[in-house]
Amino acid sequence: MSVSTRAAGTRTSLLAAARGVFAESGFAEASIAEVVARAGASVGSLYHHFGGKAELYLALFEDYQSGQEARAATAVREARVAGEVDPLALFLVGSRSYLDGCWQQRDLARTFLAGGGPPGFELLARKRYRDWTRRNALLLGAESDWGDALVLVLTTVISEAGHEMAVCDHEDAAQRLADNVLSLVEKIGS
Amino acid sequence: MSVSTRAAGTRTSLLAAARGVFAESGFAEASIAEVVARAGASVGSLYHHFGGKAELYLALFEDYQSGQEARAATAVREARVAGEVDPLALFLVGSRSYLDGCWQQRDLARTFLAGGGPPGFELLARKRYRDWTRRNALLLGAESDWGDALVLVLTTVISEAGHEMAVCDHEDAAQRLADNVLSLVEKIGS
DNA sequence: GTCTATAGTAAGATAGAC
DNA sequence: GTCTATCTTACTATAGAC
Numbered sequence: 001m002s003v004s005t006r007a008a009g010t011r012t013s014l015l016a017a018a019r020g021v022f023a024e025s026g027f028a029e030a031s032i033a034e035v036v037a038r039a040g041a042s043v044g045s046l047y048h049h050f051g052g053k054a055e056l057y058l059a060l061f062e063d064y065q066s067g068q069e070a071r072a073a074t075a076v077r078e079a080r081v082a083g084e085v086d087p088l089a090l091f092l093v094g095s096r097s098y099l100d101g102c103w104q105q106r107d108l109a110r111t112f113l114a115g116g117g118p119p120g121f122e123l124l125a126r127k128r129y130r131d132w133t134r135r136n137a138l139l140l141g142a143e144s145d146w147g148d149a150l151v152l153v154l155t156t157v158i159s160e161a162g163h164e165m166a167v168c169d170h171e172d173a174a175q176r177l178a179d180n181v182l183s184l185v186e187k188i189g190s
Numbered sequence: 191m192s193v194s195t196r197a198a199g200t201r202t203s204l205l206a207a208a209r210g211v212f213a214e215s216g217f218a219e220a221s222i223a224e225v226v227a228r229a230g231a232s233v234g235s236l237y238h239h240f241g242g243k244a245e246l247y248l249a250l251f252e253d254y255q256s257g258q259e260a261r262a263a264t265a266v267r268e269a270r271v272a273g274e275v276d277p278l279a280l281f282l283v284g285s286r287s288y289l290d291g292c293w294q295q296r297d298l299a300r301t302f303l304a305g306g307g308p309p310g311f312e313l314l315a316r317k318r319y320r321d322w323t324r325r326n327a328l329l330l331g332a333e334s335d336w337g338d339a340l341v342l343v344l345t346t347v348i349s350e351a352g353h354e355m356a357v358c359d360h361e362d363a364a365q366r367l368a369d370n371v372l373s374l375v376e377k378i379g380s
Numbered sequence: 381g382t383c384t385a386t387a388g389t390a391a392g393a394t395a396g397a398c
Numbered sequence: 399g400t401c402t403a404t405c406t407t408a409c410t411a412t413a414g415a416c
Contacts, residue, residue, distance in 0.1 A: 007381060028218065029309060032410070042383045047411070049381090115305040115312035119219065122305035149351075149370030156350040157343050164342055180339030188374055197399060222392065232401045233393085239399090243392070 011049050013039040015063070018056050023107040026116045027057055054118035061117075061125065064108045069132055072097045087139040088189050092182055094136055095158050099178045102162035103171065113163035130155045140189050150188075157185060201239050203229040205253070208246050213297040216306045217247055244308035251311075254298045255318055262287045262326075277329040278379045282372055284326055285348050289368045292352035293361065303353035320345050330379050340378075347375060 017039035021030045032053055036043050050056040075097035076090050084090055102109040112125060133155035137147070161181040168174040207229035211220045222243055226233055240246040265287035266280050274280055292299040302315060323345040327337070351371040358364040 010381080026309065031408085033408095043411085044383055044413095045381070053410075115307075116309070117305075119216065119306070149367060149374060152350065152354055152367075153347050153371065153374050156346050160342065160346040161339075177339055177342075181343060184339060184343050184378060188378060200399080221390090234395095234401055235399070237393070 007049075010039075010041050010045050014041055014046055014049060014056070015060060017041075018060055019108065019111075022057060022060065023111045026111075026114070027053075027118060027121075028116060054121075057118055057121070058124075060108070061112055061121075064105065064112065065125075065128055065132075067105075068098055068101045071101050072132075072136075088186065091136050091139045091189065092186060095185065096178065096182060098158060099162055099165060099182075103165050103168075103174050103178075106166045109162055109166035113159065113166065129159050133158065153188060154185065157181065157188075197239075200229075200231050200235050204231055204236055204239060204246070205250060207231075208250055209298065209301075212247060212250065213301045216301075216304070217243075217308060217311075218306055244311075247308055247311070248314075250298070251302055251307075251315065254295065254302065255315075255322075257295075258288055258291045259322055261291050278376065281326050281329050281379065282376060285375060286368065286372060288348060289352055289355060289372075293355050293358075293364050293368075296356045299352055299356035303349065303356065319349050323348065343378060344375065347371060347378075 014035065017035045017037075018030075020038060021035050025031075025034075030053070032043060032046060035056070036046055039046075046056065050059060072094040076094045079090055079093045084093070115122065117125070130151065134151050137151045137154055140150070158181075161178065165174040165177055168177065204225065207225045207227075208220075210228060211225050215221075215224075220243070222233060222236060225246070226236055229236075236246065240249060262284040266284045269280055269283045274283070305312065307315070320341065324341050327341045327344055330340070348371075351367065355364040355367055358367065
């Protein structure tokens with residue numbers, strides 16, 4: 001095994017361990033010691049790869065969010081290929097895909113949407129969600145002043161619905177919630 | 191000055207100081223030492239009255255939220271007295287009042303809605319907001335299953351709008367945002 | 381790149397006098 | 399009820415060998 005794959009393995013192990021520890025304890029209560037113990041790595045390695053606890057958390061979020069966006073983008077693309085052209089319908093397809101991702105990665109969704117990250121994380125995450133929604137909301141052809149409020153509402157509703165789904169016990173309940181929320185979003189956007 | 195008023199004064203000073211410190215530094219970065227310094231009190235007093243940093247934060251939230259709810263309730267009552275009977279209109283009156291409060295107490299609204307409270311605070315606050323919205327949403331005559339999604343959406347939209355207003359630079363911008371968001375809420379509720 | 385061992389530090393919490 | 403002084407605990411972060 002080459003050096004670089006060993007390093008990549010360590011990095012991956014650390015991220016996987018962090019995923020579990022942050023999910024169970026939240027950011028503040030999570031300890032670096034616990035993370036490295038589960039990863040079978042050392043404190044020094046963690047600092048080498050990430051620079052600290054906050055950066056580790058951010059790296060995890062970056063992975064999660066870019067994955068979610070990629071998933072949604074793919075769904076929208078497929079819908080387009082299938083002939084869908086209505087902007088609102090496309091937005092709903094993307095949102096549905098995002099919400100499915102929230103359910104499938106409940107642990108991460110809970111972690112990030114429950115708050116309590118490192119200083120400044122809330123703002124960063126908020127901005128990230130909003131940029132994503134804004135890009136999607138352009139589909140709706142929203143205009144200037146109205147646009148701000150509309151984007152705010154859509155962002156918030158989708159991400160909060162994702163959180164609420166992530167704490168559902170059964171998939172049925174989560175799906176029903178998604179259905180109902182998306183109906184409301186359709187109403188808002190039309 | 192009687193003992194009890196002295197004690198009440200200390201309590202009040204501590205809360206006032208905490209309001210400033212938490213607003214500037216957030217929960218995690220705020221230090222007890224700084225709070226007692228500004229309050230002209232002592233660490234011992236703080237622990238005597240509140241039991242710790244987390245409880246101090248919660249007490250501040252309790253004051254804020256119950257004030258907001260009282261304000262909204264008053265507005266709804268007055269509208270009723272003035273002859274308004276339409277449920278949606280009453281809900282909007284309450285919401286408007288809530289949003290006005292967010293603007294007027296920007297510092298607290300920012301503090302609590304920006305995240306980063308003590309462990310479990312997010313959940314507690316979320317529940318508090320939701321209970322309040324649920325009580326109000328009953329006005330709309332929402333039914334069972336649909337109700338959950340509706341309450342979720344309304345809660346989210348109103349509280350997030352409050353946050354966004356609280357970070358506005360000028361009152362004009364904040365009011366415009368409130369107007370637009372309430373228009374959307376009207377659309378959702380009708 | 382990875383590890384062990386240690387240092388530094390900061391802050392929340394407590395004890396006990398007044 | 400209020401205060402001062404102290405404690406103690408837990409953790410991040412670093413230094414330096416391999």
